[in-house]
Amino acid sequence: MRSRRRMYSAVMRFFLKCLRLGQRRRFWLTRQVEQLWLYGRLCLRSLLYNSFADGDTALDALFEPIYWLVDHVTRWFGVVFVALVITLTSSVVVIVYVCLIPLILQTYPIAWVFWHIIYGHWNLVMIVFHYYMAITTQPGYPPQQSKSDVAAVSICRKCIAPKPARTHHCSICNRCVLKMDHHCPWLNNCVGHFNHRYFFSFMLFMTMGCIYSSVSGWDMFWEAYAAIETYSQTPPPTFSFRQRAFHKSVVYAWVLCSSVALALGALMLWHSVLITRGETSIERHINRKERKRLQWKGKVFRNPYSYGPLGNWKVFLGVERHRHWVTRVLLPSTHPPYGSGLSWDTAPCVAEQKTPLLAI
Ligand SMILES: [Zn+2]
Ligand SMILES: [Zn+2]
Structure with missing residues (x-):
């Protein structure tokens, strides 16, 4: 009886010992896992630590794949859009040369x-x-490196480079652009300091060309349209293939020109308003906010880059003398815009008229 009890207590002791050992091992394992987790977290934090990190950065990082997709699709679309502009413009020019000019030469005074x-x-x-x-x-x-002549007003978070006044980062070009207006898919290029005038002049002359074609082709369009209407009549009219092609080409060219005249004309007028104010499309939003903010404080906002309506147009078009209205505006001219786009001093052609007004 006693020996059985002794054996029983020995088994129990052994069992308890095993249990304690298991517990200790489990505790040791838990400690190890916990330490590994803490070490990993510390390691990741030290690698990714950034004192500028905030909610905006986290959101930017989350949306980065979507931005990447949009940017790349837009870049690809840019090539298609440029090809479309060239094809449509060429088609109208071909129709004018093949169909209309021979008619004009034969019938017009x-x-x-x-x-x-x-x-x-x-x-x-x-x-x-x-x-x-x-x-x-x-x-x-x-410039990518800091230079003494660059009057930087901020640092671009994406380029990590100084950003001069009026410069903005284009996410499609993936770089900062001087006096950025917008990224134009129809040009597959950013509109900025050095090509803003070309962009506006293109819109102006394209609108003028479309209005000219629509007005001068008005009678011809109605005649061709009336002829097309008779195609479905019985008995069918006896138009040759050449005549049918002529009718359809005239209607196509007129509809295209009048649609472009309306759409591009509206855009051109909007940009004319912005140029008159001395603003870019981006500055329009910034200045509107600033105007409201200062108004709330009882102050008046004045655009520091505006030289008055006429002065703004002179600076924009590069008109320094009267003859420049003809040689630089009405004729093709490759003259560069005033200034480097890095700093914004008063242009000599408007210096005597008005100095830039600062926000007061
Ligand atoms: Zn940038
Ligand atoms: Zn761009």
């Missing part, structure tokens, strides 16, 4: 022939020149 030939070709040259210059001229980029 000599004065009208001269007008159409001279005006039409001047307008075409201005469109082609400004579009070519707008897509091939770089908008202007700030």
Whole structure:
């Protein structure tokens, strides 16, 4: 009986010992896992630590894949859009040369022939020149290294480089652009300090060309449209293939020109308002907010880059003398814009008129 009890207590002791050992081992294992977790977390934090990290950075990081997709799709679309502009413009030019000019030469009085030939070709040259210059001229980029002549007003978070006044980061070009207006998919290029004038002149001359074509082709359009309406009549009219192609080409060219005249004309007028105010499209939003903020404080906002309506146009178009209205505005000109785009001093052509007004 006693030996059985002794054996029982020995088994129990052994069992308890095993239990304690298991507990100790489990405790040791838990400690190890916990330490490993703490070490990993510390390691990750020290690697990713950034004193500028905040909610905005986290959101930016979360949306980064979407931004990447949009930027790359827009970049790819840019090539398609440029090809579309060239194809559509060329199609209208071909229709004019093949269908309309022979008709004008045969039927119009000599004065009208001269007008159409001279005006039409001047307008075409201005469109082609400004579009070519707008897509091939770089908008202007700030230097990557800090330079003494760069009056930086902030640091770009994406380029980690000084950002001069009026410079903004384009997420599609993935770099900062001097006096950035917007990224234009129709040019597949950013509109900035060095190509802003080409962009605007292209819009202006394209709108003028489309209005000219729509107005002068009005009668021809209605005649061709009326002829197309008779196609479904019985008995069918006896138009040849050439005549049918002529009717359809005239209607196509007129509808395209009048649609572009309306859409591009509206955009051109909006940009004219911005240029008159001495603002870019981006500054329009910034200045509106600033105007409201200062108004709330009982102060008046004044655009520091505005030289008055006429002064703004002179600076924008590079008109320094009276003859420049003809040689630099009405004729193709490659003159550079005033200033480097890095700092904004008063241009000499407006210096005597008005000095820039600062926010007060
Ligand atoms: Zn940047
Ligand atoms: Zn861009």
